[in-house]
Amino acid sequence: MNPVIVVPTFVSSRRRKDGGGVTTTYDHMTPISQSGELSRLFTSLQKVRGIGQIIVLVVSEPSIEVQAAEKIQSIASGYPSLNIAVIGAPEFALVQQRMEQLGLGKLSKEIGLSGYGAVRNLGLVMADVLGFDSVVFLDDDEVVDDADFLQKAMYGLGKLTKKGIPILAKTGFYFNSDGTYLSKSQDKWYNHFWQQGKAFNKMMARAMHGPRLSRSNHVCGGCLALHKEAFKRLSFDPWIARGEDLDYMLDLRMYGSDIWLDNQWSLRHLPPETESEGTRFRQDIFRWLYEFRKMEYSRTQIDLMQVKPSSLEPYPGPFLEPGITRRIRLTAFLRSLARPDKRAYRKAAKAATGEATTYAQRNCSKYFEFQFVWPELMARMENDQILRTALIQSAAQRQVNIDPGRAVPPQPARPAGIDPGVTSEIRLNIAE
Template sequence: MRAVRSVERYHCGRLYALCLEMEGVPLEPCVIIPTFWTRKRSRPAGEGPFQYDHPTPIDEDGTLPECLRSLESVEGLERVVLIVAATHESVEYAAEDRVREILADFPGLDALVVGPAEMGSLHRRMEQLEFADVLDAVTLGSYGAVRNVGLMVAATLGCDLVVFVDDDQVITDPSFLARAQEGIGEQTGKGKRVLAKSGYYTDEEGRYQFVTDAPWYDMLWRQDEAFTEALGAVARPPRITPSTVAMGGCLAIHKDLYASVPFDPWVARGEDVDYVINVRMHGGDVFLDGEWSVIHQPPKLPSEAAAFRQDVFRFVYEHRKLEFSKSQVDLRQVAPESLMPYPGPFVEGSVVWRARATALMRALAGKEPGEYLRIARRGVKQANEYARDNCERYFAFQRRWPMLMDRLWEDVALKTLFTGERRIDRSAITGRFPVVPPER
């Protein structure tokens, strides 16, 4: 039986009222790992909205091997899907090859790799099913789009539950997947079903909150403090509670939700927190589980200024998106006040002038002053223009998503490809033909 019957059954605002009864029904989880790669270690370049924080150079192993090694001890692990994204088209196939080389060291994992070749097949299938109009929302070009690819692969495989794990996470709890399923499908006291929940990140010593004194130049941009305050729910009962934040590297989403609400491909970063907002617009919540966590071991950001630029694009876009959503009669309104303590202060109307002022003050602090001056002079304006031009695109895409997922659910053509029953000749696609030994 398909998880999605028709778009009418998942009409916006009625998602949770029409969910299937799930208590007591065992789920079949699928672990999805987005992994990001680049040509070589270098500083981020460009001023556009989409840059990955810390992609792995293709001549290095990065954090992926340790992540995969930690999965080997997880009980109940069935299928692992690796979504390979690259910062440049010139290294797309090399990145895929690198991931396959790393994966070869873990023969015990039932894993499949989705790279540019599989994306070509996925796009052609979408065209055949008359969804060519949303191809740009399902790519390997942004955090949200990459996660949507993972959801589409999961639907093709008929997965009940998607569990996202980032490639810089380490899992130490053998019952990680069992904990991922706890609470899923249960009904809250307010009549809502838990269809998505996030765990949280810790360091190796188990710490998940890092309270530091914000420097003077961040007096208008207390982002870390606000996020840390939001994580305070971890230590308070009940164990599973509605949240304003989510962590994409420890995130479980049931099919009745992921087949209805996609990630936003046009948000620059923080697509996990944005997903909380998307779900709220459709009448639901993403919950935070205080007893489900992973160890986070991210590499050091190559440029704090580049990350700040992405946050400026992200929050200015989010503000305009919330404003545009007020014109959508079939959506529940989400106000910044309902997103306190985070991300509420950063999606208010003041975000534009606060971003510019913060960029100027950071430029005075002496670290990457040129980059911060460029953000103040051009970056904030570019973010505003980008948000104005794109803030309505997600809503048109979202209305097509349930129909697309309905058509892809256990699609025979793609399922045989993803499961290996039908293979792609990558040598014909990449031009890297095998060497033929000379005749003796």
């Protein structure tokens, strides 16, 4: 296969950023005056065998988008052995222009450099335009220790299980700073109604003791591989506040596919310390309430598979059941008594029955509407020579090396949808 690695990176104008809107508040952003973690990732990637094109998507505030791209380009230039393309606002403007020329509209909310889901969608569009047949998503705060990382990423992708099920999306897992893949979330009294870490650990323990590939209820967005027959059919959800990776698993199930966990594919996740736990919990509130409403809405659509919380045990099922609003309010209140950021937690508690609920109700159907557009968009953008040339020329102005030679030659567009006929007939020993 011919994979491209896509790495979103987030740059801010100042040390402390309290956040923007629902979808533009990020877990961490690197101040433009600091080096951040990206160079650490690049250093680790130098030893990965078979590594080809790397695309870095630069997310920043509009006021510093030029400086942010220049900063990331400066970092990338220090790794001449890596084929790194830095994609910032100028390149995104070219994508928008081409979409308009093709009659697809700008779709700036759905595809772009603002919001977790939209940024990942831009990465998928870039892969489609440049002709890659698979995408591997990494995060900028990770370290890859395994020289065979990319080979393991491709293991099973595009193959069939013994029952003939195509494997079109797979995830690995993270080791944290303690050297474990288990959540460090503490079982404290104030988390009585929010046992997210405990549920996650139970799920991971089950997966790690099973076969190499098994159906997964979880996704590590920074260790995620997608076959083109998946990403040409399904986009990420640009309306979710965070957790767009786990949401993608739910979307795959709704549209008749699945995601698989590879218990031999891993990396280290070493994020900087969270500046505001309360702000992050507020984003979780928007996330889970939106997800709950979205799943409820999906069950009213006759063309979607029914996904119930009971099929998602032990995680994330409990966070998608009725009563989630009450659990959120209780957890926010209890944490406000015992944790730092008391004011942020109290504000989060109010959001559960206020703006977060309203946001979920207003937006829960929009992803499904966008899905009517996405397959056609990807079919028309695939191997688009005009946009590819414009992107290469734009990249060359910043001395970025996009290697079109690694792209797959143009191929006839296939009908939208997941077609098991294009997958290999090799059948793997995998848990069904």
